[in-house]
Amino acid sequence: LRTGRGVAHAKVILFGEHAVVHGEPAIAMPLDVLGVRATVRHRPGELSVVSDLYTGPLAQAPELMSSPRAVVHAALDRVGLPLRDLEIAVVGDVPHARGLGSSAAVAGALVRAIADYAGVTLTEAEHLALVDLGERLAHGTPSGLDARATSADAMVWFEAGVARRLATRTSAVLVVADSGLAGRTRTAVADVAAFLERRPVRGAALIAGLGALAQGAALDLAAGRAEQVGAKMSQAQGMLRELGVSSPELDALIDAATAAGALGAKLTGGGQGGCVIALVRDEAGAVVVDAAMRAAGAVTVWHHPIGPDGAA
Numbered sequence: 001l002r003t004g005r006g007v008a009h010a011k012v013i014l015f016g017e018h019a020v021v022h023g024e025p026a027i028a029m030p031l032d033v034l035g036v037r038a039t040v041r042h043r044p045g046e047l048s049v050v051s052d053l054y055t056g057p058l059a060q061a062p063e064l065m066s067s068p069r070a071v072v073h074a075a076l077d078r079v080g081l082p083l084r085d086l087e088i089a090v091v092g093d094v095p096h097a098r099g100l101g102s103s104a105a106v107a108g109a110l111v112r113a114i115a116d117y118a119g120v121t122l123t124e125a126e127h128l129a130l131v132d133l134g135e136r137l138a139h140g141t142p143s144g145l146d147a148r149a150t151s152a153d154a155m156v157w158f159e160a161g162v163a164r165r166l167a168t169r170t171s172a173v174l175v176v177a178d179s180g181l182a183g184r185t186r187t188a189v190a191d192v193a194a195f196l197e198r199r200p201v202r203g204a205a206l207i208a209g210l211g212a213l214a215q216g217a218a219l220d221l222a223a224g225r226a227e228q229v230g231a232k233m234s235q236a237q238g239m240l241r242e243l244g245v246s247s248p249e250l251d252a253l254i255d256a257a258t259a260a261g262a263l264g265a266k267l268t269g270g271g272q273g274g275c276v277i278a279l280v281r282d283e284a285g286a287v288v289v290d291a292a293m294r295a296a297g298a299v300t301v302w303h304h305p306i307g308p309d310g311a312a
């Protein structure tokens with residue numbers, strides 16, 4: 001009997017989180033040291049799932065799994081398989097709720113594994129529509145960025161719902177540090193909407209400012225201007241903090257990174273917990289920044305080279 005397999009990986013947003021929900025562009029890249037693998041096999045009986053969160057019939061899975069459950073149902077429906085006689089296993093090391101795209105990565109791996117099991121080739125658009133469906137349940141009004149970034153194999157520019165490869169001539173290292181605290185994308189997205197409602201003029205200026213930083217950073221990346229990219233990251237952090245999506249713990253990691261010589265640092269993803277990213281010139285610098293962020297409370301730190309042609 002056949003086994004269907006699918007994989008997807010984590011992502012980091014370099015520029016544009018939150019602003020992207022309001023129509024601004026964003027830059028993201030795969031964090032492919034962290035991934036999710038899903039497998040689908042025949043198993044007579046109820047549709048069941050094996051994962052470190054829950055193992056048992058999918059119909060009885062906890063609330064936390066309502067989004068992957070909806071993705072599984074929609075994907076099975078799309079490929080013409082009934083909602084039974086299957087066991088779906090999910091394993092991965094993308095930490096949950098840390099702004100690294102775990103929900104989109106799980107959904108992406110599930111959709112690929114189900115299509116593979118059924119022997120159906122989904123178009124890119126069909127694949128993304130199924131992942132987006134899960135993201136809508138996970139946090140309300142997703143921009144679609146996470147769905148695309150967790151399926152991409154290089155840095156992407158995301159605008160008006162479309163992701164395309166972003167050329168970069170910048171060589172640097174991105175240090176990603178996990179605060180160990182769960183991020184709250186849904187609450188953070190709602191808080192930004194409330195800010196826009198309460199202070200429409202200032203809110204619109206901040207959102208447009210974040211979009212302009214993404215635009216400028218794309219040019220800097222293409223021209224190999226690592227220092228300017230870093231400076232824009234720190235400016236973006238100031239705006240994200242004003243919008244209310246940072247936290248004292250994230251600010252402490254960011255301050256530690258810049259004091260240790262990072263070119264710039266900011267939160268990544270939904271914020272209010274989760275991860276921060278710092279840009280450094282090279283691996284030697286990354287080691288110093290890594291140690292400083294651990295001393296300031298980071299529980300896990302990854303180093304990710306940014307290649308000169310956008311390969312991450």
Ligand code: MEV
Nearest residue numbers: 017018142143145269270
């Ligand atoms: C979450 O990783 C990124 C946000 O911009 C939400 C979204 O784009 O849907 C906060």
